[in-house]
Amino acid sequence: MAAEYRSIEYRLHEYLVQMQEMLSILEFERSILDCIQDCKELIKNKQYTVAVMGEFKRGKSSLINALLGAKILPADATPTTATINRITYGPEPGAVIAFRDGTSREISIGELEDYVTKKTADGEALALQIKEATIYFPTVICQNHIDIIDTPGLNDDPRMTRITIEMIENVDAVIVPIHARAPFSETEKKFVCQLIESESIQNLVFVVTFLDQLDEDDYEYETFMDYIRRRIQSEVFAELERRSSPESVMEKAHRLLDHLQINGISSAQALESFVTNNRELRRKSRFEPFSDTLLGVVTAKQLENALRKTVTTLGVVAERFDEQNQTRRKALEDGFQALEACRKTVEQYCQDAPQLLETTLSKDSDTLQAMINSFNANKNYIVEEFIKGLSQVRENKHEVILAVLEDTAQRVKDEMHRRCLERETALTEFFRTALLSLQEQERSSLQSVSRLLGEEEQIGFDQTAESMGRFTDIIFHNAVFSCDVPNLFKGQDLARCNVIETVIRAADVSVASYIGELREIVATVGRNWSDQFCAHTSALSVWATEELDRRHESQDLRYKAYLRNYQTFYQSAQDILKNSKSLWEEFESGERL
Structure with missing residues (x-):
């Protein structure tokens, strides 16, 4: 009788293996697979x-x-x-x-x-x-x-x-x-x-x-x-x-x-x-x-x-096959809906992207303009420095005045270089903050897409943002401040000129010119960002469309394969159940003998 019992064990174990393989292919709940695995262990020990x-x-x-x-x-x-x-x-x-x-x-x-x-x-x-x-x-x-x-x-x-x-x-x-x-x-x-x-x-x-x-x-x-x-x-x-x-x-x-x-x-x-x-x-x-x-x-x-x-x-x-089938089919059908939701999310984001960029840049425009306009205060510094230098002149001679102007001009140039660098760094930081905000808004808007597709490096615009940031750094540091007062008096006798009036006029022109240059740079950054961001969202739209089409096709194949497998495996599961019950009856009849 031991040999017959061993045969029953082997056949029942084989049924468990077959059922486990079918459940794995159908991707039914893990808990059901675990029950089958527990039974395999139980048959063994x-x-x-x-x-x-x-x-x-x-x-x-x-x-x-x-x-x-x-x-x-x-x-x-x-x-x-x-x-x-x-x-x-x-x-x-x-x-x-x-x-x-x-x-x-x-x-x-x-x-x-x-x-x-x-x-x-x-x-x-x-x-x-x-x-x-x-x-x-x-x-x-x-x-x-x-x-x-x-x-x-x-x-x-x-x-x-x-x-x-x-x-x-x-x-x-x-x-x-x-x-x-x-x-x-x-x-x-x-x-x-x-x-x-x-x-x-x-x-x-x-x-x-x-x-x-x-x-x-x-x-x-x-x-x-x-x-x-x-x-x-x-x-x-x-x-x-x-x-x-x-x-x-x-x-x-x-x-x-x-x-x-x-x-x-x-x-x-x-x-x-x-x-x-x-x-x-x-x-x-x-x-x-x-x-x-x-x-x-x-x-x-x-x-x-x-x-x-x-x-x-x-x-x-x-x-539980029918119950699990309903759950599995719903999960697969939900997959189609999730892909379609992703498509709509990307389309909406790309459509809203220009307005998003404009809103991000204009959100603190008053602060930006204040940072630029406040540079006007440097006029007073320039004039005061030259007046301070000229007040030391004791002889009204061309050579003496020119020496004072050249010495003062060098000191002003050094200080203004420092102040310009400080202002350019502040403006660059302003745009860096705006860029981080733009990145965070895109990440938030496309979070569901990233979660589903698992392709953050593809749908994110980190590389584009880095390029936008590099451009901003470079162009601001190209700004030049110039206030060459001594050269304004070439061919003139300084002892006979109104030096202070000329210095005041030079300071006004130099500061206004630099502020104008900063405003042009800000405008250039805006145009560059718009071009790069537009290119990024266009590429994103193309990539997302191709990727979602590919995944939809894959999901469709998966869904159809599941339906075919389920029809086959459902009947196989019923056959396994019928055969296992027969084995149990065979065992019980052996026990009675």
Whole structure:
């Protein structure tokens, strides 16, 4: 039979591979692909998770310690477990605490009690921060990809109960411990019904704990186990009927309970017998028959669980094909709309570009004109410097006056060169600021285009802006200020001229000429910027049109290919589902044999 089971595994794995390839080509949601990948892993390793769940003070932690053959989990007469504790195989004992904030911490087994119990206020506060504790231990039962989960007790406090209930959907089987002195309470009955109604739970194992608290003379073991078995069956079926449970739930209840096997144990005696190697005490604890039964049940159910989950997942995926198709088609159709929106955005921007440039340049035109006109104040400086120099003349001789004029002219020239450079730098900075504003406005206007096409270096005008900036720097530094006063008196006798009047007139002409030159440069910059920006937006329009046409064609091919693939893959998915169900039926018939 093992060979037939192996054949079923291989074929089911092949179906998963085929489904995964189809989903990848169709670009369905990543979460669905992840489900298929999880099933492939499950088929490979048969991972199986068994939780010990029940009311508080039912000996859950003590039961797990006995299964491990060592006192690993804190166990006490009062409820202590405050976290989810996962026991998994590891060559060396150890533990990792996973906190709710995403961090984790490695600890020793000896430190475990400080983290997972609520014996103290500090311990309870720390437990609130813990998502799960994973305990690694070299135990036989966990060696074959089986994890055991220790959970807080039901009816301990609302938070503990919620933690346990939330865990139900993440386990495959549940061990339900029942106290020998209070077998199968009302709460336990309702909890078992909840387990049966859960889609994830496919196996239940009942165990009667604290058998050592009963006087052996007061009961007969087989009769007592049979009484509890019949009580569980009758009360659970009655409760499910009272709830008007659907047929599928009732069928599952019969599958899980009709041939119910119950063991009674003493975890305390079993653990003590392991420590002391007392074989008589071990026999008296009745733990070995339970342990053997549990291991047999769990290992037998590993393959069944993997196959069941896989077939169920394939069914869910096949059912979601139409929903995913609608989502995928909408995404592709939205792609066409996004491309069209990009086209309109670029067209509108290129249409508005001249006005954008004009608005940017004229926004602070008053400031610009003020920066230019304020240069008039230099007239006074020039005249004052020459008057100051001439006031030092003591002889009204041509040669003396000329020497003063030449000396003053050089000093004025140096100072005016500095002032002109300062003014040109300020004007250049003004245009640089305007250029940055223009760049930011384009970047903002075309952000959606850039995001969709992912071609910022193509649609941005950084290179054009750099060229515009270079031109501005160069042309402003070409401006020349000239005030050559001494040459105005060539061929004249300075001793007989009105020197001050000529200096005043020269200062007026020189400053006015320089201001005129600055205004012409500003106008030239505006024309140059307009030409370059116009060329840029024209190139942008051509590039965007070609790129969007190319992408639209590509999107259209993609869309048509998707529609063809979907038609083919939809039928293939239904065939895979049908074949996988046949494999499950083949497995079930083999199990019955």
